[in-house]
Amino acid sequence: xxxxxxxxxxxxxxxxxxxxxxxxxxxxxxxxxxxxxxxxxxxxxxxxxxxxxxxxxxxxxxxxxxxxxxxxxxxxxxxxxxxxxxxxxxxxxxxxxxxxxxxxxxxxxxxxxxxxxxxxxxxxxxxxxxxxxxxxxxxxxxxxxxxxxxxxxxxxxxxxxxxxxxxxxxxxxxxxxxxxxxxxxxxxxxxxxxxxxxxxxxxxxxxxxxxxxxxxxxxxxxxxxxxxxxxxxxxxxxxxxxxxxxxxxxxxxxxxxxxxxxxxxxxxxxxxxxxxxxxxxxxxxxxxxxxxxxxxxxxxxxxxxxxxxxxxxxxxxxxxxxxxxxxxxxxxxxxxxxxxxxxxxxxxxxxxxxxxxxxxxxxxx
Amino acid sequence: xxxxxxxxxxxxxxxxxxxxxxxxxxxxxxxxxxxxxxxxxxxxxxxxxxxxxxxxxxxxxxxxxxxxxxxxxxxxxxxxxxxxxxxxxxxxxxxxxxxxxxxxxxxxxxxxxxxxxxxxxxxxxxxxxxxxxxxxxxxxxxxxxxxxxxxxxxxxxxxxxxxxxxxxxxxxxxxxxxxxxxxxxxxxxxxxxxxxxxxxxxxxxxxxxxxxxxxxxxxxxxxxxxxxxxxxxxxxxxxxxxxxxxxxxxxxxxxxxxxxxxxxxxxxxxxxxxxxxxxxxxxxxxxxxxxxxxxxxxxxxxxxxxxxxxxxxxxxxxxxxxxxxxxxxxxxxxxxxxxxxxxxxxxxxxxxxxxxxxxxxxxxxxxxxxxxxxxxxxxxxxxxxxxxx
Amino acid sequence: xxxxxxxxxxxxxxxxxxxxxxxxxxxxxxxxxxxxxxxxxxxxxxxxxxxxxxxxxxxxxxxxxxxxxxxxxxxxxxxxxxxxxxxxxxxxxxxxxxxxxxxxxxxxx
Numbered sequence: 001x002x003x004x005x006x007x008x009x010x011x012x013x014x015x016x017x018x019x020x021x022x023x024x025x026x027x028x029x030x031x032x033x034x035x036x037x038x039x040x041x042x043x044x045x046x047x048x049x050x051x052x053x054x055x056x057x058x059x060x061x062x063x064x065x066x067x068x069x070x071x072x073x074x075x076x077x078x079x080x081x082x083x084x085x086x087x088x089x090x091x092x093x094x095x096x097x098x099x100x101x102x103x104x105x106x107x108x109x110x111x112x113x114x115x116x117x118x119x120x121x122x123x124x125x126x127x128x129x130x131x132x133x134x135x136x137x138x139x140x141x142x143x144x145x146x147x148x149x150x151x152x153x154x155x156x157x158x159x160x161x162x163x164x165x166x167x168x169x170x171x172x173x174x175x176x177x178x179x180x181x182x183x184x185x186x187x188x189x190x191x192x193x194x195x196x197x198x199x200x201x202x203x204x205x206x207x208x209x210x211x212x213x214x215x216x217x218x219x220x221x222x223x224x225x226x227x228x229x230x231x232x233x234x235x236x237x238x239x240x241x242x243x244x245x246x247x248x249x250x251x252x253x254x255x256x257x258x259x260x261x262x263x264x265x266x267x268x269x270x271x272x273x274x275x276x277x278x279x280x281x282x283x284x285x286x287x288x289x290x291x292x293x294x295x296x297x298x299x300x301x302x303x304x305x306x307x308x309x310x311x312x313x314x315x316x317x318x319x320x321x322x323x324x325x326x327x328x329x330x331x332x333x334x335x336x337x338x339x340x341x342x343x344x345x346x347x348x349x350x351x352x353x354x355x356x357x358x359x360x361x362x363x364x365x
Numbered sequence: 366x367x368x369x370x371x372x373x374x375x376x377x378x379x380x381x382x383x384x385x386x387x388x389x390x391x392x393x394x395x396x397x398x399x400x401x402x403x404x405x406x407x408x409x410x411x412x413x414x415x416x417x418x419x420x421x422x423x424x425x426x427x428x429x430x431x432x433x434x435x436x437x438x439x440x441x442x443x444x445x446x447x448x449x450x451x452x453x454x455x456x457x458x459x460x461x462x463x464x465x466x467x468x469x470x471x472x473x474x475x476x477x478x479x480x481x482x483x484x485x486x487x488x489x490x491x492x493x494x495x496x497x498x499x500x501x502x503x504x505x506x507x508x509x510x511x512x513x514x515x516x517x518x519x520x521x522x523x524x525x526x527x528x529x530x531x532x533x534x535x536x537x538x539x540x541x542x543x544x545x546x547x548x549x550x551x552x553x554x555x556x557x558x559x560x561x562x563x564x565x566x567x568x569x570x571x572x573x574x575x576x577x578x579x580x581x582x583x584x585x586x587x588x589x590x591x592x593x594x595x596x597x598x599x600x601x602x603x604x605x606x607x608x609x610x611x612x613x614x615x616x617x618x619x620x621x622x623x624x625x626x627x628x629x630x631x632x633x634x635x636x637x638x639x640x641x642x643x644x645x646x647x648x649x650x651x652x653x654x655x656x657x658x659x660x661x662x663x664x665x666x667x668x669x670x671x672x673x674x675x676x677x678x679x680x681x682x683x684x685x686x687x688x689x690x691x692x693x694x695x696x697x698x699x700x701x702x703x704x705x706x707x708x709x710x711x712x713x714x715x716x717x718x719x720x721x722x723x724x725x726x727x728x729x730x731x732x733x734x735x736x737x738x739x740x741x742x743x744x745x746x747x748x749x750x751x752x753x754x
Numbered sequence: 755x756x757x758x759x760x761x762x763x764x765x766x767x768x769x770x771x772x773x774x775x776x777x778x779x780x781x782x783x784x785x786x787x788x789x790x791x792x793x794x795x796x797x798x799x800x801x802x803x804x805x806x807x808x809x810x811x812x813x814x815x816x817x818x819x820x821x822x823x824x825x826x827x828x829x830x831x832x833x834x835x836x837x838x839x840x841x842x843x844x845x846x847x848x849x850x851x852x853x854x855x856x857x858x859x860x861x862x863x
Contacts, residue, residue, distance in 0.1 A: 488787065
């Protein structure tokens with residue numbers, strides 16, 4: 001997909017829970033060796049939602065931050081009116097029926113004149129939202145759209161997924177005003193198939209997965225396919241990119257595929273959040289993109305590729321504009337909007353396993 | 366304006382009374398009061414029933430009708446509700462009705478049955494005394510509201526947890542001598558400080574309990590004929606309101622409704638705070654008793670702790686407060702408390718409080734009943750008539 | 755099982771969702787036993803905070819670091835779950851307040 005100039009990100013925000021649990025803590029609860037788990041997955045600790053956090057509160061807080069970074073912390077009636085669509089992607093929507101996106105719209109105070117719906121496609125529901133919103137903006141059907149990825153990821157106690165399933169949200173406002181666009185969306189390419197690597201049936205609390213099947217035929221094949229297709233369409237090579245943000249189910253997979261694609265660790269660095277946050281599912285690659293945009297300079301090419309089990313990958317090429325520096329300085333000035341992803345990762349408090357189980361309602365109370 | 370006398374009093378035990386329901390409790394107290402007044406129900410020309418939560422706790426409203434029917438009378442009967450001040454409000458209304466000359470002899474029953482629901486539900490019921498929409502929605506509980514008051518009082522005036530604990534210790538010591546009290550067990554300051562935390566800085570022993578119980582009085586414009594006791598008159602009864610929510614209160618650590626009601630009552634009774642010989646105040650939580658000392662004018666603002674520290678409010682002190690054991694140790698069946706206070710003070714004035722009888726000369730007594738975190742306050746002043754007055 | 759119609763909470767959404775608030779902490783309490791609907795949250799912090807307008811409201815504190823709590827602490831609003839009417843009922847969201855992070859800003863460009 002090619003997007004006309006100048007569609008792109010005009011603002012973004014994130015919400016990351018303050019609580020963390022260490023891989024070592026989880027390992028001990030199951031009589032496993034924390035050091036070997038960490039060596040294998042590369043995740044040292046992950047975010048844990050507080051008892052009062054869920055996908056909706058995370059989505060709303062991230063969206064509010066995106067809004068305020070644009071409006072300097074104030075109500076902006078013009079922005080309210082400009083937002084014509086909200087899409088929220090998650091695999092842990094609190095309601096099976098009742099839209100997360102609609103509640104976020106109510107909290108932001110936009111509307112009632114907007115369209116909204118929730119999306120699911122495992123860990124790529126957030127990037128799917130970005131594509132939909134970019135399409136509506138690009139076709140000039142709307143002025144500004146809000147795309148959200150948010151999750152409080154579920155994992156069965158004792159299962160390997162428990163070490164990496166985290167929680168966070170990232171929200172992106174997409175528009176077409178050249179004065180506002182901080183990162184132009186140039187191309188997007190998706191690679192989708194029916195690959196049953198990881199799934200969750202309706203009414204089941206926890207996902208199931210195919211073990212090693214989640215690797216080569218799933219994650220690797222789809223990311224590789226999407227990125228190769230993207231580069232071909234854009235007639236670019238991996239070395240053209242200052243930054244590369246990949247979906248991070250753990251620390252090993254993205255480094256491996258990066259190697260296969262010819263991307264370096266330096267390119268991955270800014271968006272590589274999994275080590276201390278875990279995999280926030282639908283928010284994962286979008287949080288990586290947010291972290292990247294918080295440190296990027298104008299004129300950078302950024303490649304983003306998500307992966308959602310089931311399976312599909314959405315790949316994107318962004319190009320930062322000169323508006324980016326102003327934007328970064330502006331939000332840094334306001335104490336209500338100045339927390340970067342790096343700062344949020346650093347702001348933490350550890351919990352033990354029982355509190356973690358209670359907060360994620362795994363005790364089925 | 367007619368004079369109003371306390372013609373008869375009655376009270377059930379307070380506590381977890383598994384075998385009695387609301388009906389049993391109210392009837393029990395009512396019959397005691399009628400017997401004490403040497404009256405038949407036919408002498409009563411109105412019934413006021415004070416109760417806060419029968420709807421939530423027992424699914425029963427229409428309490429005026431319920432007790433009139435149980436007592437086999439069809440005189441006017443009313444249910445009065447003002448959260449924990451329900452009892453005091455009923456006393457106040459009965460006094461007003463009598464003073465107006467429209468009625469001559471009113472039975473006031475205060476009753477509450479709290480133990481048929483679980484703890485969380487009891488808490489929720491009590492929460493309806495707060496602002497349900499703007500306080501209850503956020504999960505406040507009554508202990509937490511008074512805990513916030515306590516924290517402010519501690520910050521502003523240096524009140525300590527030990528000061529609060531001393532209130533609980535005193536009231537428990539008093540209740541040891543009260544056969545109707547829920548708790549008849551001495552406790553120490555250390556025990557209060559180490560008790561299970563409920564809402565910091567308040568712990569389990571800073572908080573009045575969940576209780577069943579009832580109290581009743583007959584108020585009359587006719588001076589009681591019984592010459593073996595001096596008669597007790599209501600000199601004044603005043604009600605004042607303040608904000609429903611604690612966050613809208615002018616000063617978080619002051620119950621201004623108490624100040625207003627007390628000032629009006631002293632004025633009407635032509636008395637000063639220093640004239641009060643004995644008081645039953647609203648110690649729903651230990652901090653509330655400290656506030657009461659200040660807001661009733663027994664101590665200056667911020668200096669309420671001096672009274673508990675010096676022992677002035679002990680049973681043998683200059684101004685005995687809560688000799689019944691107060692809400693903390695005697696128990697707090699919500700609707701009954703304000704009526705029980707009148708029962709207790711009447712007995713004390715008339716020298717018939719048994720083992721816990723205060724020994725010094727008593728002439729003026731004050732009852733203080735509060736609803737919510739301070740939204741409603743009722744102050745009633747009683748006096749003992751001397752034979753030669 | 756829900757017994758109260760969601761309309762009751764709905765009509766207050768406007769007032770309950772107003773996020774653009776900073777506030778000052780006035781007083782608070784750590785609650786160990788909540789009423790129905792709050793029993794399974796473990797402990798939580800109720801508080802009275804003062805908005806810039808001078809208006810005071812009752813709320814809860816979020817992400818609490820107990821050592822930080824003091825009269826006058828600067829707070830900012832965050833949307834959080836307040837309660838839910840059972841596992842099948844509507845979830846009540848509202849504004850809680852957390853401490854404003856006092857760390858200096860560093861962009862590390």
